[in-house]
Amino acid sequence: MSTAIVVGAGIGGVTAAVALQRCGWQVTVLERAPxxxxxGAGISVWPSAVAVLEELGVKGVEKASVQSKPAGMRRPDGRWVVSAAELGVELPVMIHRAQLHDLITAEFGPAVTVRTGYEVRTVTQDADGVTVNGELHADLVVAADGIRSVVRGxxxxxxxxxxxxxxSAYRGIADVELDDGGGETWGRGQLFGFARLIDGRYYWYGTANQPADAASEPTVFKSWHDPIPRLIAGSEKVLQNDIYDLTLPLVPFVQGRIVLLGDAAHAMTPNLGRGACSAIEDAGALARHLQASELSQALTAYDAERRPATTKLVKRSRGLGRLAQVENPVVCGLRDGLFALGGKVMALRARK
Ligand SMILES: Cc1cc2nc3c(=O)[nH]c(=O)nc-3n(C[C@H](O)[C@H](O)[C@H](O)COP(=O)(O)OP(=O)(O)OC[C@H]3O[C@@H](n4cnc5c(N)ncnc54)[C@H](O)[C@@H]3O)c2cc1C
Structure with missing residues (x-):
């Protein structure tokens, strides 16, 4: 039986393990966390990633999004710029990260072994296989060890x-009752978004321009439109993370028998809400190619499919992030005006 080591048990790593298991591989997942x-935050899972999860037999994410009220883009005083209900656009499934992770790992069968508290430090390879930390051997290593990937390094x-x-981004989960479909509110150099999770709670996030490694609080949003202050007040814990993406051009996702997947390959800013979705899609593509061809051809095909697709997303996410974080009031006014106009055009098209 072919053997694989997956480095990292984030959403990318655990999805890769399920995908390899479905291809008949014996998989060891190595995770440095205990x-x-x-x-503790939410995540948007877009239809293309939901489709991969369904294909891999992961159950529970296919539940339709509970979006029933208008959602879209607002100004900090609450005036709508554009409403998604008008546009008829497809919305993602919103789910708690821990719930998504649990649903994926629930599919682990006897072919998957997990070792937690195991840190990967070295990876070497020859024509026959790959060796991790000088002691574990496999036919393939999938590096899903995140944006600061040791394997990529x-x-x-x-x-x-x-x-x-x-x-920097703030995130929280609020257990509140709301009569609001959510969406995003763009200000000058700050953005706030929220959505109802499939478990009924609300996930929210906010961003603020600042130097790296500066601790801060989401205080500016306390004067923004309802229900933003209530969401922040209703959250037990607020996470703060500086936002990084990977330098372009991205490096090749495959070298010999080692594959990069997820943030290790293509970390992007969260503006499109596609980073974890892309990791899930990587895992689906890897399984599809491994089922269709022998190892080396499959890995070449994986890189050829996933690197260009994710490069586009890294660029688009970065561009959207820059637009969302603009501080100049004139540029912000123009930006909002253009979005409103674009929304009207899309609504007209949707009606036709
Ligand atoms: C604020 C914010 C909001 C986001 N919102 C969304 C969203 O709504 N939708 C979406 O699709 N994406 C979103 N993303 C992106 C998403 O979080 C990431 O793309 C995704 O979590 C990456 O998963 P991963 O498994 O590739 O990496 P990670 O989640 O980083 O997992 C890597 C794992 O590897 C382990 N590890 C690292 N090094 C080693 C080592 N040497 N040995 C062993 N183990 C190791 C780590 O402990 C970790 O468990 C968001 C990101 C941020 C920051």
């Missing part, structure tokens, strides 16, 4: 890697 899990020591976006 236990499996995900941070070993393969491409010259690559610059993470790039600070200039803004």
């Amino acid at each position: 236990e499996l899990g995900e941070v 070993a393969l491409y020591p010259q690559y610059k890697g993470p790039r600070y976006s200039g803004f």
Whole structure:
């Protein structure tokens, strides 16, 4: 039986393990954290990623989004710029990260072994296989070890890697009753978004321009439209993360028998809400190619499919992030005007 080591048990790593298991591989997942899990925040899962999860047999994410009220883009005083209900656009499933992680790991069968508290430091390979930390051997290593990937660093020591976006993000989960479909509110250099999770709670996030490593609080949003202050007040805990993406061009996702997947390959800013979705899609593509061809051809095909697709997303996400974080009031006015106009055009098209 073919063997694989997956480095990292984030959403990318655990989805890759399920995908490899479905291809008949024996999989060992190595995770440096003492236990499996995900941070306390929500995540958007777009239809293309939901389709991959369904294909892999992961149940529970296909539940339709509970979006029934207008959602879209507002100004800090609450005036709508554009409403998604008008546009008829498809919305993602919103789910708690821990719930998504649990639904994926629930599919682990006897072919998947998980070792937590195991940190990968070295990876070497020859024509026959890959060796991790000089002691574990496999036919394939899938590096899903996140934006600061040790494996990517070993393969491409010259690559610059993470790039600070200039803004930090706050996230929380609020257990509140709301009569609001959510969406995003764009201000001057700040953005706030919220959505109802499939478990009924609300996930919210906010961003602020600031230097890297500066601790701060989401105080500015306390004067923004209802229900934003209530969401913040209703959250037990607020997470803060500086936002980084990976330097372009991205490095090749495959070198010999080692594959990069998820943020290790293509970390992007969260503006499109597609980073984890892309990791899930990577896992689906890897399984599809492994089922269709022998190893080396499959890995070449994986890189050829996923690197261009995710490069586009890294660029689009970065561009959207820059637009959302603009501080100049004239540019913000123009930006909002253009979005409103674009919304009207899309609504007209949707009606036709
Ligand atoms: C504020 C914010 C909001 C976001 N919102 C969304 C969203 O709504 N939708 C979406 O699709 N994406 C979103 N993303 C992006 C998404 O979080 C990431 O793309 C996704 O979590 C990446 O998953 P991953 O498994 O590739 O990496 P990670 O989640 O970083 O997992 C890597 C794992 O590897 C482990 N590890 C690292 N190094 C080692 C080592 N040497 N040895 C062993 N284990 C190791 C780590 O402990 C970790 O468990 C958001 C990101 C941020 C910051």
